[in-house]
Amino acid sequence: MNTVSAEKAAALCIGNNIISGFFSKPVKKDLPIQKIKLRKIVLKNQEQYQLEIFEGTKAFHKNILPQNLQKELESFFWDFKIAEFSSSKNWLIFLQNNKGLIHFKTKAVKKENHPNKADVSSTEIFEHNKQKEYILSTSEMPIFLKKLNFFTDEGKIIQSKYHKFRQINKYLEFIKSVLPELKDLLKEKKELQIADFGCGKAYLSFALYYYLTEIESLPVKICGLDLKEDVIDFCNNLSKECGFKNLVFKAGDIGRFNFDKDPDMVISLHACDTATDLVIAKAIKSNTKIIFAVPCCQHELNTQIRKNKDKVIKSFSPMLDYGIITEKFASLLTDTIRGKLLESEGYRVSVEEFIETEHTPKNILIKAVKLDDNSKTKTVLIEKAKEEFKEIKQAFLIEPCLEKLLNGN
Numbered sequence: 170m171n172t173v174s175a176e177k178a179a180a181l182c183i184g185n186n187i188i189s190g191f192f193s194k195p196v197k198k199d200l201p202i203q204k205i206k207l208r209k210i211v212l213k214n215q216e217q218y219q220l221e222i223f224e225g226t227k228a229f230h231k232n233i234l235p236q237n238l239q240k241e242l243e244s245f246f247w248d249f250k251i252a253e254f255s256s257s258k259n260w261l262i263f264l265q266n267n268k269g270l271i272h273f274k275t276k277a278v279k280k281e282n283h284p285n286k287a288d289v290s291s292t293e294i295f296e297h298n299k300q301k302e303y304i305l306s307t308s309e310m311p312i313f314l315k316k317l318n319f320f321t322d323e324g325k326i327i328q329s330k331y332h333k334f335r336q337i338n339k340y341l342e343f344i345k346s347v348l349p350e351l352k353d354l355l356k357e358k359k360e361l362q363i364a365d366f367g368c369g370k371a372y373l374s375f376a377l378y379y380y381l382t383e384i385e386s387l388p389v390k391i392c393g394l395d396l397k398e399d400v401i402d403f404c405n406n407l408s409k410e411c412g413f414k415n416l417v418f419k420a421g422d423i424g425r426f427n428f429d430k431d432p433d434m435v436i437s438l439h440a441c442d443t444a445t446d447l448v449i450a451k452a453i454k455s456n457t458k459i460i461f462a463v464p465c466c467q468h469e470l471n472t473q474i475r476k477n478k479d480k481v482i483k484s485f486s487p488m489l490d491y492g493i494i495t496e497k498f499a500s501l502l503t504d505t506i507r508g509k510l511l512e513s514e515g516y517r518v519s520v521e522e523f524i525e526t527e528h529t530p531k532n533i534l535i536k537a538v539k540l541d542d543n544s545k546t547k548t549v550l551i552e553k554a555k556e557e558f559k560e561i562k563q564a565f566l567i568e569p570c571l572e573k574l575l576n577g578n
């Protein structure tokens with residue numbers, strides 16, 4: 170092992186064109202920073218170095234231009250006992266002893282042992298460019314995504330979480346489309362009340378809170394609700410860790426939930442079977458302005474249609490000869506009915522593709538925005554939807570859950 174100065178150590182890092190690494194074990198115990206991770210990224214077509222600085226339970230990001238990196242590294246070499254970096258060819262290892270001497274050794278990187286396991290520079294750059302169109306970008310890497318295990322220590326998305334990452338980004342894009350309505354609501358109140366029903370581990374609640382507060386600077390209070398108490402405890406702890414003071418979670422059943430204040434927006438993602446109907450009914454009854462629901466599996470109407478197979482209008486009965494077609498049809502019928510019942514309650518409804526079918530079969534998003542009472546088309550829309558709903562019901566001899574919930578049964 171050679172001994173090097175802090176200046177020389179920093180110069181070695183620059184000379185070797187490092188891509189990722191870290192500093193750990195502070196020399197002084199009272200240093201507030203425990204660890205610093207570094208990785209090379211490309212932001213707006215400009216190579217930069219991103220530092221993730223860990224202080225207590227929080228982590229901050231700082232991006233540095235290449236020409237400023239050496240100076241930054243130099244000061245960290247004074248402050249930390251251990252530093253390790255990788256370039257495409259080498260590992261660089263620096264260990265500072267109690268006398269302040271920095272020992273340095275280097276090892277060749279074997280491709281299969283490389284932290285990024287491939288041609289690192291091109292992979293890193295590709296990842297950043299590929300994801301930059303998302304609302305939640307990996308270059309920011311919000312801390313809640315790290316804590317929800319979306320990223321490796323090197324800042325790359327964990328493969329198994331990639332679909333979820335896309336889904337929540339897609340969901341945020343839909344929410345972006347109602348920003349004008351949300352801003353309008355804020356003309357009359359100090360903060361927006363939002364509920365995420367059937368939130369589960371609450372990837373979406375966290376993402377939405379981050380998006381609305383940090384990116385759009387809107388004052389919001391978000392409440393996530395789920396049946397599972399252990400999951401709710403986990404979410405409340407994570408929210409505290411992230412310092413998200415207006416993001417709270419409650420354990421309970423959607424059907425029995427009482428709001429402290431009526432919500433402005435209710436969202437749900439993959440609330441199973443008729444839980445989506447509970448969401449829509451609760452939102453309508455609480456006079457919610459905006460509703461987003463991405464339904465999940467659907468069984469209710471499938472059973473009812475099969476039972477009445479011989480009685481439904483003749484031209485439809487051949488479709489019911491094939492189980493898979495009946496299942497898909499029942500699912501589409503359910504969402505059509507949800508749309509029509511929302512329109513009957515004065516909502517402007519659109520049903521959109523949530524995410525491409527190859528990523529999930531649960532790819533329908535129902536978006537409903539309540540029309541103002543002075544809207545000229547409202548009464549016509551309501552009457553038309555009521556009539557259409559009546560006809561569908563008669564044709565398929567069905568008793569949909571949402572109708573019963575809205576009628577208070």
Ligand SMILES: C[S@@+](CC[C@H](N)C(=O)[O-])C[C@H]1O[C@@H](n2cnc3c(N)ncnc32)[C@H](O)[C@@H]1O
Nearest residue numbers: 367368369395396421422423438439440441444
């Ligand atoms: C498929 S998970 C989706 C979780 C989350 N929204 C997501 O997309 O990652 C459905 C969640 O809805 C919750 N759930 C189902 N019925 C519910 C009800 N009646 N009240 C509250 N939560 C419910 C379940 O506990 C489960 O966590």
